Amino acid sequence: MTMKKTKAETGFSVTKSREGLRLGYMETPHGGLETPVFMPVGTQGSVKTFTPMELEELGSKIILGNTYHLVVRPGLDVIEKMGGLHQFISWPGAILTDSGGYQVFSLAKLRKVTEEGAVFNSHFDGRQIFFTPENVVEMQEKFGSDIMMPLDECPPYIDDRSVVKKAMERTLVWARRSRKARRDFRLALFGIIQGGHFDELRNESLERTVEMEFDGYALGGLSVGEPAPLMYEMVEKFAPRMPWDQPRYLMGVGMPIDILRAVACGIDMFDCVIPTRYGRNGSAITRGGLLVVRNGLYSEDPKPLDERCSCKVCLRFSRAYIRHLLNAEEILGPRLVSYHNLHFFLNLLADIRQHIQAGTFTQFHKDFSSGYDAAQR
Ligand SMILES: [Zn+2]
Structure with a gap:
């Protein structure tokens, strides 16, 4: 008799650790990757301005997609008929899909949120869509996402403890239902820890989410408008309390110095729109x-x-030329700055891994921070 599999085929192991710093290796149905890792954001099935070939060239092993955006357009049926998300967007590496809970609460014309789920009108064509914890897992299984995120309620930065507590409790109920809804155990499902900036709520969320046994854990509800020192405080307190032998993901963070600080606390996975958003606006991260x-x-x-x-880009083009492209609204301008920015982030993470390996991370962190003008964040 075989035991019913409850764990995904996505495996993770810490390969080296020292004083809370860690290097890891994650196996997914679409290849392995080293952590800490930066995941470029491809909300609508495209990392803005990049071809998948360029992402491969930059050494990216995993990208993000967003369930809300992809269900709104082109729709689940199209992606399913095209053979799943990897085949549809022609990306051979791993994909993590966010549930879209954040977008449901921020972008969509929300009709009603109940214990059952969220009813909303698509911001694109007004079509009414119903998200439940169960169907959000089902959609991500149809995408074939290597890592799925459950539907959660992510409140904005707010000082009202009762609002944050209610969202945290709903997230726990939805997490339990998400876990039960899984059918494809090759794919990983992470748990999301909420609780805003309230220690006891974060702690309760962490303990009760970990009890449910997910394949990895995310710190959610940070970088949602709170002051940076408060975010650091939460990451410093709670990252080390997340399970040691499973991946730790800090959602939506952040600038290079935020990433360095979080790595120092033992975070393994990052995603952020900054490289491409800043690239489109003509700002280079250096x-x-x-x-x-x-x-x-x-x-x-x-x-x-x-x-x-x-x-x-840096080996070939001048600031003067790129500035001209941006001012002339030539599409190459945003492409070149985005390329540099994403290279910068992926290279930063490669440097981080190398310095953890060599035991020189603390010095690297110090040198980086002293040379980086944080006032420009
Ligand atoms: Zn460059």
């Missing part, structure tokens, strides 16, 4: 901080975006 290429200061500057960067 070792010195933010560089607003559009600025007139750079109109005759022959230097690359970042003098210490070895990406294809």
